Amino acid sequence: MSDDTTWGKAHASGPLLLGVRHHGPGSARAVRAALEAARPGVVLIEGPPEADALIPLAADPDMRPPVALLGHAVDEPGRSAFWPLAEFSPEWVAIRWALEQGVPARFIDLPATHTLAWDTEPEAPSDEDDEDGADDEDAPDTEGEPGAVRDLRVDPLAVLAETAGYDDPERWWEDVVEHRGPGRRDPFAPFAALEEAMTALRERYGVGGRPRDLVREAHMRLQVRAARKEFGDAVAVVCGAWHVPALREKAAVTADRALLKGLPKVKADLTWVPWTHRRLARSSGYGAGIDSPGWYGHLFRAPDRPVERWLTKVAGLLREEDRIVSSAHVIEAVRLAETLAAMRGRPLPGLSETTDAVRAVMCDGSDVPLALVHDRLVVGDVLGEVPEAAPAVPLQRDLAREQRRLRIKPEALERELELDLRKETDAGRSRLLHRLRLLGVGWGEPAVSRGSTGTFRETWRLRWEPELSVRVAEAGVWGTTVLAAATARAEADAVGAGALAEVTALAEQCLLAGLPDALPLVMRVLADRAALDTDVGHLAQALPALVRSLRYGDVRGTDTGALAGVAAGLAERVFVGLPPACAALDTDAAEEMRGHVDAVHGAVGLLAETLIGTSDTGQRDLRGRWRSVLRTLALRDTVPGVLRGRAVRLLLDDGELGPEEAARLMGLVLSPGTPPADAAAWIEGFVGGGGGMLLVHDERLLGLVDTWLTGVPAEAFTDVLPLLRRTFSAYEPGVRRTLGELVRRGPGKNTGPTTPAAGLPGFAAEPDTGRADAVLPVVRLLLGLDEVREHEATHDNSLTGVGA
CATH class of the missing domain: 1.20.5 (Single alpha-helices involved in coiled-coils or other helix-helix interfaces)
Incomplete structure (x- = not known):
């Protein structure tokens, strides 16, 4: 501890109050300089007191900011709050200084047990009231409409910047703090000036629209008094500058205790979790966020020449993206940034000047590469790390073990992960990601695989967000391991499912996630629901998921015998119930049923392949019975035209219906006796959904459509036009162009070898061997x-x- 002279210079009497801006590198440097000069006996920091036991972990070599204190209610993990800290946060610097010097460090904010119970707002992180004036979300709605309370809130930085003649609070803060550095002669002068400014603001605006601050500041004063009794006046307090006038205020102990009396309480648990620079950004929704955490981190780490070092870093990033950026570009950008700063009356170039210089010199005036610089450097994708010694729920520890075992590391930057399920490690990664999705932990999202459509391939988009730590804590109620928790969650979801399709989707998830213990219960629930559900639409919607599950089971080596039996039984019920269910449907219902018919058609084909080699010959004839259903739909007049046309098309594609018969059915439908709207619906079912190549290769069918269309009466044409437009707009541009050329030429009029004057090339009767060779x-x-x-x-x- 310093002598009385040094401490007296820091403050005549009482604690040393260091008012800071949360996540401000200038404040962080000033705090370290002040602590080095004052050498206090204890450091008090704004934060939840329950985290005092976690402070020593900040000295662990494996602890790398940005990190956050996560507090959650033990009985309701979803009720949570975060207290983020970056390496340039003054609170983090104060903690590290205290640990290095062997000085006690304590948190003095309102305990998390009250913060989490005070549920008038969904979240209440301790530093969301920061003095930079970001929207504070911890103020309860006391009187009038919520908007009225929010309108009264004061942005301290905005008021001070406006008073100084600035229109941008961030630019003002950079000029007066970040570019000036800590006071060399008097390290306490910046805090005295900031306290004076905040005192004037508190006298003018009172609590500034933050009534909850009164309670928090009362608790802070009580903690400061307790520390002074133990350590005397050698107490340093690091808190938001907005709170300094209230902590300096002489308030009665009884009055402070009265404000804290009767506060709601919950049992709370706290730990350290990784955080990201992106989540520190104000745009992410965090109340005390900053616009440019990557830029602030650079300012904090740069020992000298911050502008030159920053622009060099930008040039390196642009080179990685194959842009031509040389050292000459960096030199010219530095000169331009310094010139802009001089013209704007700034002591040093700030983020706005360097950004303008990068846009003009390195990006050729384009905002496209500049957006990359903002995303990667100004904000950044830095993800902190927390040591294994940090307390965590058992499920979190098991997840960490699985991540290490499978060599799949959480990262803040989104990336794609290609998996080959034939490899044991990749199969394990797939199971882990599917189990986490089942638990509501969206670390990975399935994506479309590139280059392969086999079931042994999976593609995932991975991105770890800090909020997932809360989801893991919530999922801890289901079990202590990822496997046990996913199994319990699947069983509970199966019992509580409200629709048959939900149970079939759950069965598919169980196979994907490798949950053999949950599958029997899910299958029993599935069989019961399928037996009781009489809605053919529900049955048709459930069948494809079951068949996909059979395919996934084959790839993963899962026993799916029971699933195959249920799927076959479900298919039989669809066959029986589909024809009567398709009668007398309106337009929307018919369109929805067409989707079900397409899905069942594909599912039956896969199911029949799966059942090949089984002893049940009845199940092996699924294709034949399904084709009988399609014939019934194609010939029944009470079935809507879109379904009849679709049935004919599916039979034609399977070779169960010859071209002559398909042309005959189309001719009947397109005859003058059929209402135009019904004929258009039939065409939509027959060639809709991208089926234009059928008309390209079968000009006879195209001729039937063309003849019918030219014969539609004028008064009926406007009724069928929207349906026809929807049908043909789904075709590729090249297909539409080819159909137009064929119609212009006249379908069926040119069946011989093409000549340059005969029409489109490529429609000759015989291949052109010369061109092929x-x-x-x-x-x-x-x-x-x-x-x-x-x-x-x-x-x-x-x-x-x-x-x-």
Whole structure:
């Protein structure tokens, strides 16, 4: 501890109050300088007192900010709050200084047990009331409308910046704090000036629209008094500058205790969790956020020449993205930034000047690469790390073990993960991600695989967000391991499912997640629901998920015998109930049923393949019975046209209906006796959904459509036009262009070899062998066949030589 002279210079009497801006690098440097000069006996920090036992972990080598204190209610983990800290946060600097010097450090804010119970707002992090004036979310609605209370809140930085003639609070803060540095002669002068400004603001605006601050500041005063009794006046307090006047105020102990009397309480648990720079940004929704955490981190770490170092870093990023940026660009950008700062009357270039310089010099005036600089550097994707010694719920510890075992590390930057389920490690990663999704922990989201459509491939988009720590804590009620928790959650969801499709989707998730213990219960619930559900739409919606589950089971080596039986029984019920369910449907219901018919058609094909080799010959004939259902739909007049047309198309594609018969059915539907709207619906079912290539290759069908369309009466054409437009707009542009050329030429009028004047090339009766032979050398080169032939010839020659 320093001598009385040094402490007296810091403050005549009482504690040393260091008012700061949360996540301000200038405040962080000033706090360290003040603590080094004053050498207090104890450091009190704004934060939840329950976290005092966690302070020593800040000195652990594996603790890397940004991190956050996570507090959650033990009985309701979803009720939570965060207290984030970055390496440039003054509170973090104060904690590290105290640990390095062996000085006690304590948190003095309102305990989390009250903060979490005070549920007038969904979240109440301790530093969301920061003095930079970000919207404070911890003020209860006391009188009038909530908006009236919010309108009274004061943005201290905005008021001070406006008073100084600035229109941007961030720019004002950079000029007066970040670019000035701590006082070299008097390290306490910046805090005295800031306290004076905040005192004037508190006298003018009172609590500033934050009534909850009165309670928090009362608790802080009580903690400061207790520390002074133990350590005397050698007490340093690091808190938001907005609170300093209230802590300096002489308030009665009884009055402070009266404010704290009767506060609601919950049992709370706290731990350290990783945080990200992106979550520190104000745009992420965090109340005490900052616009540019990456920039602030750079200012805090740069020992000198921050502008030159920053622009060099920007140049490196742009080079990684294959942009041509040389050292000359960096030099010119530095000169431009300094010139802009001088023209704007700033002591040093700030973020706005460096951004303008980067846009003009390195990005050629484009905001596209500049957006990358903002995302990667100004904000950043830094993810903190927490040591294993930090307390955590058992489920979190098991998740960490699984992540290490499977070598899949949480990262703040979104990335794609390609998995080959034939490999044990990738299969384990897939199971872990599916189990977490089942538990509501959205670490990964499935994506479309590139380059392969096999069921052994999976693609995931991974991105770890700090809020997922809360989701893990919530999921801890289901079990102590990821496997046990996912199993318990699946069983509970199956029992509480409200629709058959939900149970079938759950069965699919159980197979994907590798939950064999949950599958029997899910299958029993599925069988019971399927037996009681009489809605054919529900049955048809459930069948595809079951069939997909069979395929996934084959890839993952899961026993799906019971699932196959349920799927086959479900298919039989769909076959029986579908024809009567398709009668007398309106337009919307018919369109929805068409989707079910398409899904069942694909599912039946896969299911029939799965059942090949089983002893039940009845189940193996699923395709034949399904085709009988389609024939019934195609020929029944009471079925809407869109369903009849779709049934004919599916039979035609499967080869169960010849082209002549399909043309005959189309001709009947498109005859003058059929209302135009019904005929248009039939066409929508037959060639809708991207089926234009059928008309391209079968000009007879195209001719029938063309003849019908030209014969539609004028008064009925406007009624069928929207449906026809929807049908043909789904085709690819090239298909539409080809159909237009065929219609212009006249479908069916040119069946011989094409000539330049005959129409589109490519529709000749016989292949053009001359044109085909012309591409053979290129094909052989691409396949490497010439190299193989050359190698074989060389080998044969060598053998000939040996024989000779």
